Amino acid sequence: MNELRELARSLLASGTVKVVIGYENVEGARWPAEGPRGVRPSFVTDPAQADRLVFDSRCVQNLAAYLNPRRQHLVSIGKPAVVVKGCDARAVAGLIREGQLRREDVVLIGVRCGGVVRDPALGPGLIEEEVSDRCGGCEDREPKLFDHVVGALPPPPPSSTRRADALARLQKMTAAERWTFWKESLSRCVRCYACREICPMCFCVQCIADKNRPQWLDSSPTTRGNVAWHMTRALHQAGRCVDCLECERACPEGIPLGLLGRHVAQVVERRFGYRASADPTVPVPLGVYRTDDEEEFIV
Amino acid sequence: MSIPCTEVASAGTAFEPKVVAFVCNWCTYTGADLAGTSRLKMSPNVRIIRTPCSSRISPLFIIKAFERGADGVIVSGCHTGDCHYSTGNYYARRRFAIFRELLDFLGVDTGRVTFSWVSASEGTKWQQVVNDTASRVKALGPFNEYPAQGEVGRP
Numbered sequence: 233m234n235e236l237r238e239l240a241r242s243l244l245a246s247g248t249v250k251v252v253i254g255y256e257n258v259e260g261a262r263w264p265a266e267g268p269r270g271v272r273p274s275f276v277t278d279p280a281q282a283d284r285l286v287f288d289s290r291c292v293q294n295l296a297a298y299l300n301p302r303r304q305h306l307v308s309i310g311k312p313a314v315v316v317k318g319c320d321a322r323a324v325a326g327l328i329r330e331g332q333l334r335r336e337d338v339v340l341i342g343v344r345c346g347g348v349v350r351d352p353a354l355g356p357g358l359i360e361e362e363v364s365d366r367c368g369g370c371e372d373r374e375p376k377l378f379d380h381v382v383g384a385l386p387p388p389p390p391s392s393t394r395r396a397d398a399l400a401r402l403q404k405m406t407a408a409e410r411w412t413f414w415k416e417s418l419s420r421c422v423r424c425y426a427c428r429e430i431c432p433m434c435f436c437v438q439c440i441a442d443k444n445r446p447q448w449l450d451s452s453p454t455t456r457g458n459v460a461w462h463m464t465r466a467l468h469q470a471g472r473c474v475d476c477l478e479c480e481r482a483c484p485e486g487i488p489l490g491l492l493g494r495h496v497a498q499v500v501e502r503r504f505g506y507r508a509s510a511d512p513t514v515p516v517p518l519g520v521y522r523t524d525d526e527e528e529f530i531v
Numbered sequence: 532m533s534i535p536c537t538e539v540a541s542a543g544t545a546f547e548p549k550v551v552a553f554v555c556n557w558c559t560y561t562g563a564d565l566a567g568t569s570r571l572k573m574s575p576n577v578r579i580i581r582t583p584c585s586s587r588i589s590p591l592f593i594i595k596a597f598e599r600g601a602d603g604v605i606v607s608g609c610h611t612g613d614c615h616y617s618t619g620n621y622y623a624r625r626r627f628a629i630f631r632e633l634l635d636f637l638g639v640d641t642g643r644v645t646f647s648w649v650s651a652s653e654g655t656k657w658q659q660v661v662n663d664t665a666s667r668v669k670a671l672g673p674f675n676e677y678p679a680q681g682e683v684g685r686p
Binding site (some may be wrong): 402403407408409410411412413414415419440448450454455456457459460463464466467470492495496499500503504517518521522523525526527529530531 | 639
């Protein structure tokens with residue numbers, strides 16, 4: 233932790249960056265009896281404030297979302313340094329790969345990660361029921377894309393196959409059963425677009441859901457419009473989704489949106505041999521082609 | 532905006548599916564034209580929408596077609612290697628591969644969507660694609676389940 237604060241302080245003091253985006257404890261009234269609990273994103277612009285920064289297993293938020301060019305108010309502060317876990321670095325790599333961010337415009341503070349909780353108010357101890365679904369089978373605990381790396385590698389989180397099981401269960405169902413499942417799940421969507429807002433890889437300046445000439449997607453939350461919206465989003469995220477599950481965490485209705493992204497990612501990997509990685513030089517799978525791509529579905 | 536186009540099936544009339552075909556201008560549309568000028572007998576259930584290239588056909592077109600009451604969709608373009616714009620159909624192929632599997636994952640019968648390559652000289656292949664799709668969709672029955680989810684005032 234001190235290493236992180238020291239680094240943030242020197243980056244700010246030397247003028248290398250104008251803001252350090254990291255995590256800080258939530259102070260105040262939410263849990264008065266328990267003292268500080270939970271973490272939230274923190275924007276440190278003053279070197280004297282660097283001691284606010286923390287990093288532990290509660291730091292579930294994917295801060296790469298703040299590098300998204302849609303966040304103009306942040307761009308105006310100046311060059312940022314961002315605290316990134318291995319999984320978040322995949323999103324940073326994705327933004328660079330897609331031409332949304334230049335590598336030299338950001339300083340990446342990689343943190344070695346021992347897994348995170350599902351909700352930042354849980355923890356900091358990690359138990360199997362509380363560990364985030366994204367940590368199951370994680371291969372990026374050691375950062376692979378960074379300018380500085382801090383901390384020692386903590387022990388791995390308790391292993392969880394919750395999500396892999398849920399996905400496998402769904403894939404084994406009949407089409408009719410799957411339709412019933414998604415119809416029920418997506419009927420709960422209120423179209424708050426929290427999934428889109430929190431997504432580091434949703435970077436369209438104007439979202440198709442906001443366009444009304446022509447109106448591609450029903451704007452009211454009917455099940456039909458919701459299915460069209462989430463299907464469109466899953467398609468737009470094909471080859472982009474970094475599986476950070478922030479959409480699922482942000483969803484006020486608890487819709488298992490991560491399953492859509494994970495399924496599409498599996499299809500992309502099986503067909504095109506592409507997996508979202510922290511290497512920004514790999515081309516995006518839908519921006520390239522092979523003449524011998526499988527076309528068993530085309531007559 | 533929203534025009535209900537679900538066919539009213541009155542008692543006694545057999546179900547006639549509505550199939551929307553999105554085709555590329557250079558190959559399939561010309562092939563379909565050839566099928567017409569050759570007087571090939573084809574199922575009358577297919578409505579053709581011409582696009583510049585198969586890569587112009589966004590998956591949203593297909594979603595929208597179903598939303599507005601289509602029972603089936605055909606997507607067709609040039610054979611790979613023959614694209615008028617050299618590479619459009621290669622990109623389209625990747626996109627549709629994912630789209631089709633996503634459709635299946637959501638529980639939509641993929642038999643309702645036909646993907647095909649039909650060249651300008653393949654009038655008979657177009658006839659076959661049309662007839663196969665129409666009879667398959669006819670067997671699957673009307674696809675009211677999806678458009679019906681758009682009704683407001685649900686409980």
